[in-house]
Amino acid sequence: MEGLFERVEREYGVRIEGPEDMGNAWKLIEILKEKGWVVYIITAKGREQVDAWHPDFGSLFAQFGESPNFGSVLEGICNVALLVRELEKKGVL
8 A cells, every 4th residue: 555655645635544544535535625525434234335426527436436445444446536536637626
């Protein structure tokens, strides 16, 4: 996950200190919320799911036909934030 954290810091200026740093990961959720995104976090035994929805785009993962399952909630938050940034760079949003 180290490369993931470095990408998040490069793209958002948020430094994730390690796999338990939910405080800083929550900053990403706040950034997404300010951009109009709704972030969904679903946890169950053996399943960590993070997805995001935007009124001008729809559900992030539904667009790709994927189930947004990650190894951890923190990993999911980081990946969702980076996907949003990719959409912004491509001019989709």
